[in-house]
Amino acid sequence: MLNYEQLLSQTIQDIKPSGIRKYFDIANTMQDVISLGVGEPDFFTPWKIRNAAIRTLEAGKTRYSSNSGLLELRKEIADYLERKYALSYHPEDEILITVGGSEAIDACIRVVTNPGDEIIIPQPSYVCYEPMARMAGGVPVILETKAENDFKVTPAELIEKITPRTKMLILPYPCNPTGAIMEKEDLIALEKVLHDTNILVVSDEIYAELTFGKSRHVSPASIPGMRERTIVINGFSKAFSMTGWRLGYACGPREILKQVTKLHQFAIMCAPTTSQYAAIEALRSCDEDVADMIAEYDMRRRVIVKGFNDIGLTCREPRGAFYAFPCIKSTGMTSEEFCEKLLYAKHVALVPGPAFGQGGEGFIRASYCYSVDHIHEAIRRTKEFLDELH
Amino acid sequence: MRKQLLKLLNKNARVSLADLAVALGADEAAVADEIKALEAEGILRGYKAVIDWEKMDHSYVSAIIELKVTPKVGRGFEEIAERVAQYAEVESVYLMSGTYDLNVVVKAKTFQEVAMFVAKELSTIESVTSTATHFVLRRYKELDVSLAVREPDERGTISLC
Numbered sequence: 337m338l339n340y341e342q343l344l345s346q347t348i349q350d351i352k353p354s355g356i357r358k359y360f361d362i363a364n365t366m367q368d369v370i371s372l373g374v375g376e377p378d379f380f381t382p383w384k385i386r387n388a389a390i391r392t393l394e395a396g397k398t399r400y401s402s403n404s405g406l407l408e409l410r411k412e413i414a415d416y417l418e419r420k421y422a423l424s425y426h427p428e429d430e431i432l433i434t435v436g437g438s439e440a441i442d443a444c445i446r447v448v449t450n451p452g453d454e455i456i457i458p459q460p461s462y463v464c465y466e467p468m469a470r471m472a473g474g475v476p477v478i479l480e481t482k483a484e485n486d487f488k489v490t491p492a493e494l495i496e497k498i499t500p501r502t503k504m505l506i507l508p509y510p511c512n513p514t515g516a517i518m519e520k521e522d523l524i525a526l527e528k529v530l531h532d533t534n535i536l537v538v539s540d541e542i543y544a545e546l547t548f549g550k551s552r553h554v555s556p557a558s559i560p561g562m563r564e565r566t567i568v569i570n571g572f573s574k575a576f577s578m579t580g581w582r583l584g585y586a587c588g589p590r591e592i593l594k595q596v597t598k599l600h601q602f603a604i605m606c607a608p609t610t611s612q613y614a615a616i617e618a619l620r621s622c623d624e625d626v627a628d629m630i631a632e633y634d635m636r637r638r639v640i641v642k643g644f645n646d647i648g649l650t651c652r653e654p655r656g657a658f659y660a661f662p663c664i665k666s667t668g669m670t671s672e673e674f675c676e677k678l679l680y681a682k683h684v685a686l687v688p689g690p691a692f693g694q695g696g697e698g699f700i701r702a703s704y705c706y707s708v709d710h711i712h713e714a715i716r717r718t719k720e721f722l723d724e725l726h
Numbered sequence: 727m728r729k730q731l732l733k734l735l736n737k738n739a740r741v742s743l744a745d746l747a748v749a750l751g752a753d754e755a756a757v758a759d760e761i762k763a764l765e766a767e768g769i770l771r772g773y774k775a776v777i778d779w780e781k782m783d784h785s786y787v788s789a790i791i792e793l794k795v796t797p798k799v800g801r802g803f804e805e806i807a808e809r810v811a812q813y814a815e816v817e818s819v820y821l822m823s824g825t826y827d828l829n830v831v832v833k834a835k836t837f838q839e840v841a842m843f844v845a846k847e848l849s850t851i852e853s854v855t856s857t858a859t860h861f862v863l864r865r866y867k868e869l870d871v872s873l874a875v876r877e878p879d880e881r882g883t884i885s886l887c
């Protein structure tokens with residue numbers, strides 16, 4: 337009998353699975369659940385994109401691409417980033433095509449982290465940063481963003497977390513699960529703090545297309561002084577409804593990208609070629625499809641925010657991604673209690689805020705990757721649940 | 727707001743006034759007024775359901791009829807098109823470019839009825855010079871709505887991404 341515990345890395349064994357696994361298991365097996373629990377677009381990948389991929393399969397274009405990805409795609413990405421976010425990257429050596437934004441995040445953390453290096457991770461945020469930092473031997477330093485600051489990172493909070501060991505700051509905006517974004521002024525203020533440091537920013541902009549209201553997404557790398565210290569992570573999953581294609585990218589100073597590409601070359605070889613061809617089509621001809629999806633998300637966003645506020649769960653206006661993050665403190669329950677009771681009583685599935693970091697306590701994440709009718713039904717059931725509490 | 731409102735209604739005409747108001751960031755009364763105005767101006771012409779009749783017992787058949795006609799001096803195709811449009815059996819009438827003139831969608835209970843309608847009514851109109859009837863065998867998509875079997879939500883119920 338092998339001793340697996342002794343066999344497996346201590347680091348991976350010390351990374352605890354999410355505490356709400358049990359709740360997820362119940363939710364995923366229950367029948368007739370009305371769920372606002374999934375952070376994945378309900379739209380199909382636009383047909384143009386699927387069709388372009390089929391064409392390349394027919395033509396037999398199924399070999400490895402270059403390690404960095406198809407140059408044609410990297411050129412399209414450079415154009416796209418320029419026209420959307422005023423960013424300028426050289427397709428030859430400043431853009432790497434990866435297996436989703438996920439691989440890009442992992443690889444960037446790995447190439448800068450020496451054992452004991454500190455990585456500042458604002459939370460509540462997507463769950464991958466902390467485990468990846470640990471696997472790389474880094475020390476995650478959690479920065480809890482506050483509801484009263486609209487879940488933004490403030491200069492004061494950042495200053496407090498910086499030590500001589502700080503290597504990296506993750507900027508997870510637009511934010512899953514809070515829907516927060518960082519405005520230009522907010523980023524300028526952070527730049528002042530970072531100015532004389534040797535800290536790298538990894539900016540996870542996977543939801544960049546999905547911002548709403550007056551001001552649209554501003555990339556930290558577009559702020560004067562920031563480009564040299566920023567790696568921009570983006571991808572096709574959310575903006576183009578291409579989650580299963582597994583395609584993302586990292587852009588940044590060539591000194592860093594060179595090392596990320598080296599790691600990628602050994603670990604991955606290249607991102608899926610078919611997906612890369614599909615992505616070229618996405619960037620070339622899908623502005624209108626994306627605009628339509630954004631308009632639809634925006635409508636759902638307004639419906640869900642009003643819905644929660646109307647039933648007494650305070651919900652600030654999410655400015656990005658596709659999540660509402662209402663506060664449930666008025667019920668006197670913890671987020672997990674609230675979600676579990678609601679699931680059992682009314683078969684509505686939501687994600688408790690603390691799944692994204694302790695700072696999420698008192699909040700729940702509601703995805704609006706669902707039709708308006710579906711959202712209404714979930715809100716109606718939640719109202720019934722709240723009414724029966726009294 | 728007009729264009730956005732029309733886009734929303736075109737996608738789903740049953741969205742409540744309240745939801746339309748939320749979606750457009752306007753108040754309900756303003757949306758109601760705009761809809762009335764659009765109706766009065768003849769921009770918003772009607773609201774119809776998309777029905778998969780094959781799932782019902784009393785299904786119907788339809789056909790696309792290609793009509794070649796001799797246009798009337800002075801009135802072109804208007805008069806004949808408007809006349810054809812009068813029939814209850816006629817669902818739509820379009821003036822076409824290409825090898826024929828009017829595209830007429832006809833619906834009735836049976837193939838027989840459609841055939842009789844074409845023979846007795848359409849082809850006897852004086853300016854109609856020829857007809858070609860194409861029966862619809864199956865519908866896959868109607869008014870932007872797919873009639874394919876609905877797949878269950880394969881995303882599962884809950885996830886952290």
Ligand SMILES: Cc1ncc(COP(=O)(O)O)c(C=O)c1O
Pocket residue numbers: 375435436437438439462508511512540542570571572573579582583584886887
């Ligand atoms: C903030 C954030 N970053 C990255 C990812 C991973 O995206 P990808 O599919 O590109 O790997 C997700 C997925 O949910 C996310 O929410």
